[in-house]
Amino acid sequence: MADKQISLPAKLINGGIAGLIGVSCVFPIDLAKTRLQNQQNGSRLYTSMSDCLIKTIRSEGYFGMYRGSAVNLTLVTPEKAIKLAANDFFRQYLSKDGQKLTLVKEMLAGCGAGTCQVIVTTPMEMLKIQLQDAGRIEAQRKLMPETIVPGTVPTKSPTAMQLTRELLKEKGIAGLYKGLGATLLRDVPFSIIYFPLFANLNTLGKRGAEGPAPFYVSFLAGCLAGSTAAVAVNPVDVIKTRIQSMNRGSTEETYSGVTDCISKIMKNEGPSAFLKGAYCRALVIAPLFGIAQVVYFFGAGEYILSFLPGN
Numbered sequence: 001m002a003d004k005q006i007s008l009p010a011k012l013i014n015g016g017i018a019g020l021i022g023v024s025c026v027f028p029i030d031l032a033k034t035r036l037q038n039q040q041n042g043s044r045l046y047t048s049m050s051d052c053l054i055k056t057i058r059s060e061g062y063f064g065m066y067r068g069s070a071v072n073l074t075l076v077t078p079e080k081a082i083k084l085a086a087n088d089f090f091r092q093y094l095s096k097d098g099q100k101l102t103l104v105k106e107m108l109a110g111c112g113a114g115t116c117q118v119i120v121t122t123p124m125e126m127l128k129i130q131l132q133d134a135g136r137i138e139a140q141r142k143l144m145p146e147t148i149v150p151g152t153v154p155t156k157s158p159t160a161m162q163l164t165r166e167l168l169k170e171k172g173i174a175g176l177y178k179g180l181g182a183t184l185l186r187d188v189p190f191s192i193i194y195f196p197l198f199a200n201l202n203t204l205g206k207r208g209a210e211g212p213a214p215f216y217v218s219f220l221a222g223c224l225a226g227s228t229a230a231v232a233v234n235p236v237d238v239i240k241t242r243i244q245s246m247n248r249g250s251t252e253e254t255y256s257g258v259t260d261c262i263s264k265i266m267k268n269e270g271p272s273a274f275l276k277g278a279y280c281r282a283l284v285i286a287p288l289f290g291i292a293q294v295v296y297f298f299g300a301g302e303y304i305l306s307f308l309p310g311n
Contacts, residue, residue: 018292019080023072025291026284028053028065030072033280034132037241040252041269045139049280059142060135068131071160075124079117080292087113087195106196114191115184122183123176126167127160129244134158137247182240182258189236190229198225198293219290226289227282234281235274238265 023030032052039046046052056064090109095101101109134157158166167175198221205217213221230237239261248254253268255261265273 013081014084014295016077016081018084018295019076020073021295022080022288022291023069023076026288027069027072028056029280030284031056031065031067031132033277033284034129034241035136036280037238037277038129038133038136038245039276045136049283055139056135059139064135067135067157068128068160071124071127071131075120079120079124082120083113083117083191084292086116087191101199103196106199107192110191110193110195111188113195114188117191118180118183118187121187122178122180125183125240126176126178126244127163129241130163130246131157131160133245133247179240179244182236182243182261185258186233186236186240190233193232194225194229194289197228198222198289201225202293215294218293222290222293223286227286230281230285231278234278237281238274238276 029049032046032049035052035056036046036049046055053065060067087109090112091101091106094105094109138157164176171178201221201224202213202218205213205221207214239258242253242261242265243255243258253264255264
């Protein structure tokens with residue numbers, strides 16, 4: 001991350017603002033990714049990202065593309081704040097006298113950041129996926145009724161609060177953390193790839209040995225590092241999405257865990273299924289992390305803190 005010293009509260013504020021701006025820009029593509037990944041053989045409604053978005057607008061209206069965005073916008077603030085600030089913390093902890101970190105230590109810092117963020121990421125993704133995929137289930141009910149067993153899925157889409165209460169009532173806090181293992185398997189490798197790659201790309205664009213990189217360099221570095229890491233871990237993202245989805249058509253498989261999910265996808269859909277939504281995920285993550293890095297480095301954290309009492 002950046003070499004300039006920023007207080008921890010400012011880092012958390014900057015990370016939160018970065019997440020809000022980034023998610024607002026790319027959420028419809030994320031919705032298309034989730035619906036494409038959840039499609040199984042025999043229940044394919046969408047042929048591509050553009051086809052998914054067009055059909056979503058036709059059947060659910062423009063705001064249908066933002067189903068689940070409230071959950072994301074609420075929880076992405078602590079999620080991105082934890083991720084970005086934790087990486088900075090671990091990098092500083094592993095650095096000796098401000099010396100440049102080795103690649104191994106950069107990867108360890110990313111590993112620490114990815115591990116910390118799942119505290120928020122898992123329940124956020126659990127709720128978001130149900131809300132995003134609800135439109136696909138409704139469309140299946142109308143266009144492919146043979147794939148839906150009557151009474152097996154809700155006729156009306158629940159809200160995030162209703163889902164939360166239902167999960168807590170039936171399974172306790174563990175209900176919100178369904179797919180925790182798959183989330184760790186996705187987010188830890190993502191951070192191990194992303195943060196060292198971003199740091200090294202960003203360093204290439206610095207003005208001199210000590211000067212910061214221009215904002216456009218940080219943006220491009222964030223985009224390239226984000227899209228690379230996103231595609232690399234997409235197979236695990238498919239697994240996580242399938243495991244966390246609660247409602248399915250009658251012809252769709254259910255999964256008991258990561259190994260069961262891998263086995264059934266390989267058997268029924270082939271290895272190419274693990275790349276479902278990969279280009280959507282790259283299109284989501286690239287600008288999301290490009291924007292996030294620019295806002296994080298040049299964010300309003302210190303400015304906002306200056307207005308608080310005692311500053």
